Amino acid sequence: MSLSINNVTKRYRIRARKSVVNALNGITLSVEKGRTLGIVGESGCGKSTLARLIVGLEPPTEGSLLWSGSPLGQGVKNTFRSRHSKTQLVFQDPYSSLNPRQTIGACIAEVLKTHKLRGDAEISARVIELLAVVGIAADMQTRFPHQLSGGQRQRVAIARALAAEPELLVLDEPVSALDVSVRADVMNLLVDLKNKFNLTYIFISHDLSMVRHISDEIAVMYLGRIVEYGTWDEVLNNPKHPYTKALIESIPEHTNVRGIDFENVLEGEVPDPANLPQGCAFHQRCPLAVESCKLKVPELLNATKSHLVACPEVLK
């Protein structure tokens, strides 16, 4: 069992500007069952679009997404239910991901009832069990979301996703909106749940330190394309692509006082996704750029067997 994303492209037509945005461009990825794929990139790189495609909120423009061989992304009506229950999504902002007018118990029970995952008699016991799994006491189930802290709400959102008994969990910036001192707790919970339920994770974040912590493999995205892919060790300890390197160098580490290099800063802004430059989208900011970078979009090529890089210059 595995997730395979084959040559997926997503285009949006922006009517007001009469332009087309390529949010995703020929993404090919696969995740083995039980692994965690980290996806890292800055705003506009397409990581959240990819998340929506994987859980079926939107269909891809081209390409296919398969979970153990059967289509995920395309809206096949008769498999609607099974498709949705196998992949679930946890959103970034726990303040907006729960219906404000539903108690947290009702919100989890609704999933069980709608999909008939438990008989009527067992529902309340199951709700309590799911809340316990994420560390929420049973007497909290009559509370409304606004009566909980951010960390508690995120736990409820995770419990609700688990209620659907998913095999693949897409985590879109699950701790970024939380207070620093409660992030570690939620991260530990995610690791525990993965082991306990044998889940597969796709962990999406702009925060490289969190991605580094939890991922087995890492894909680095820039403007709708994967620029580097490999095991976490390869990508973070031996980065090849100049963008990956800049990203790693840009993280201010608290373990390295005054360690950040303010002299060699990656200059320039991320180009407008609706108006991408010819060739490699990174060439205008790249210290290694040569003439050929302006002409042709670089392909992902093997640096080692498991390590792929979309930059011919560093592979020379």
Place this chain on the structure above:
Amino acid sequence: MGFLKRLASVLTTLFGISVFVFVVLRVIPGDTITSSLGIETGVLTPEQIDTLRAYYGIDKPLVGQYLSWMASFLSGDLGFSYSTGAPVWDLTKSALLVTMQLALFGTILGVLIGISIGMFSARKPGSARDFLGQFFGLLALAIPGFVLSTTIVTVMANKFQYFPNGYEYMTPFEDLSMNLQQMLFPSLVLGIAVAAPIMRTTRSALLETVDKDFVRTAYGKGVKPRIVRLRHVLRNSLIPIVTMTGIQFGYLLGGAVIVEKIFALPGMGRQILDAINKREYATVQSSIMVFAILFVTINLITDWVYRKVDPRIK
């Protein structure tokens, strides 16, 4: 949105309006001849009825009727008044002037009163002055125009023996002083009605803008409080105020129907009302269409002002 696109959307709306007017005024009431001539139909010979039917175009199928109405409307032929025999367009021209003058004065008064009281209220939310301002807003909203007009007429005419609207209506070109006196009370009634929602919008827009980050930035860089209020707070609050003014203009045109009747002004509203009472459908239909075009034009102007006030809209 480009200008062409905007224009296309306006034309679609106007098309919809014309269909709507046609349906409401011609299809729903049924046979125009019988309803407009009422019991007199019986005295007409079949030939006369056919001639009239052909004249009104109602011997054709509905689509044909619509098309012939539109064709003559667009060529400036708004039909003839049954009672006077005068072309509707000739009546409309002078009536339109009256209504537009009334609407313009009413809007100006309404905006001035509304913004001033709104600013007066918002200076100190929750205070006595705020209460006073809001109380005025509520009363202005709740007292119907016809009550206010009737009261003014009664008090002015009987207690002060002053009632310029009792004399024959004067256009501004004939007798400007008389015209302005005749416009004073009707404009004031409309202005007060329009002022209420503008006051409320102004107050809430000001209160919302005061808490915006950029206002804090302005104070933080040492700009004088008076300048912050005018240049940052008021200027940003203008956006919803402009929108509300545009919306109110429509209300004002409606209010004109009642005010023109009470103050005996020969405007569009009274023309439509008279036509309804005399069952002159051609006049009603064409006048309402003219009204709608006027309204859509005002919306276009509002839109243009809106773009001037807010550079973010392209």
Place this chain on the structure above:
Amino acid sequence: MKTSTGRRDWVHYYFKSTSGVIGLFLVLVMVILSIVSALNLAPIDPLEQNPIDALQGPSGTYWFGTDQFGRDIFSRSIDGMSRSLSVALLSVGLAAVVGVFLGVVGGFFGGWLDNLVVRASDVIFAFPAILLALAIVNSLGNSWIDTSIAIAIVYTPIFIRVARGPVLTVKEMDYVKSVRVLGFSTPRILIRHVMPNVLAPIVVQIALSLSWAILTESGLSFLGLGTQPPDASLGLMVSEAQALASFAWWTLAFPSLFITVVVVGLNLVGDGLRDALDPARRSSG
């Protein structure tokens, strides 16, 4: 952190506002008077003429005085109020049901359907309300149901807008996306997750629209459309008072007061509800 259940919070909050309570009181008084009239419990028959008592000032017998036919103005006022309220309730009820349905469906599904709904409401918006009502009443007839239908048509687009805007916002909220990912059916999502969160502005709009409907109804009857003599209607009474007010002030004052009081009351209720139902306005906790 509060431990109350949140659901009834807004009732509590509403009654904390003085103006909201005053508004509710004014509306309730008018509603009770209307019911009294509708049940024929008025002290004097509103249609009964007593020429001997014509144009009497307010007194113990005739609380609000009498008109030129000697009819009791108090009884006629509450009769008119009950007629106004009936028209307002029916018209706003119709407008709210149709408008909210079209707005929610259009906003949620988008596409050509939404386009059509928005275009159609633009068309109706392009008319001044009273003028449109005038034209429709003129076509339909003068009964109170005809008047209600006319006013309903005028106010339907407002409900379309009020419902559609929040639906567009709520549709993009993460909690609606997450129930889509959970595979819930579209009717369930609409009824259980979208509707409860767009209800607040609709409820407020109902209160405000009732007040506008009363103003429109009385405006129409003032112009001679809608309720016909000898039946009582507040607008008609003001219209008749035009000729009488200079020597019989009560003929103008009391019907006018009734309209103003009920409109003020409904507006205060609307504002109170707006504050009570908007969590952002009471988020000091």
Place this chain on the structure above:
Amino acid sequence: MTNLLEIKNLSVVISEDKRVLVNDVSFEIKPGEAVGVVGESGSGKTLSALSILGLLARGLKIESGEIRFKGADLLKSSAEDLRSIRGKEIAMIYQDPMTALNPVMKIGEQLQEVLDSHQHQITDQKTHILNGLAAVGIADPNRAFDSYPHEFSGGMRQRVMIAMSLLLSPELLIADEPTTALDVTIQRQILALVAKERKRRNMSMLWITHDLGVVANLVDRVIVMYAGRVVETGTVDEIFKAPKHPYTAGLLASLPAAGRDRERLESIPGVPPKPWQVLNTCAFAPRCKEARDICSSHRPELTSNESSSVACFFPLGVKQ
């Protein structure tokens, strides 16, 4: 050396019900020094900073305390005196560059406003503004001058804000999480820009953030806040290499970092309390591994020791 800014026993409350949000906060900034204030949401770090310039939102007020700038208490000075300090001697940049600029005014006008509001010796004002824009890395200052804020990206707007704050060479720059809303590569550009300008002008700086990584790389001295109080202060090396308060230590240990165990993070149980709930006890006691009885019955005061201070009955690394 005399202090440029001295905050003494500052308390901020909600006017309506007097709930305390900032509780008895004191710290100081020396001339030329860069101080970082670290804390989570609700710790009172931003409110403390806004109090300095009297920019607290409606509904909040300063209950007690002193804010001395070059010796004079800003809380006692007249509105006009405070205004003449804002933007000239103390400037501020804010968290969200998308909303901090007036959307209906051109960028040039908004910079010009700073010069118009204060007395200064600058003669060629337009050139001064254009130079200021160029100095923060805006490629075409002439075009930027006539543009509206919405025509710029978040990073560029933050550069404009920085140019605006530096126009009159203030002695103190207060920065309220100015890079939180930005992407990491853009954050690094802004941090580098601020570090460079600060050095060049020998300007003091107060940098508010929840990001310990930013603080470790940018400032000289750190103030750690928790639930409305200062719990620890020290030089950047002291705080990051030998934290004394269990909260600081716990926070540092909970963050994933290069070379750390990837399986488990050291987590702090529970959630931060509201400041008004913990006025007379140690706010961190319910979540603290070291807590004893006294911690939940008495309030530990901030006690100084040379360059550092800590508000804890049982500070780490100190023999009891």
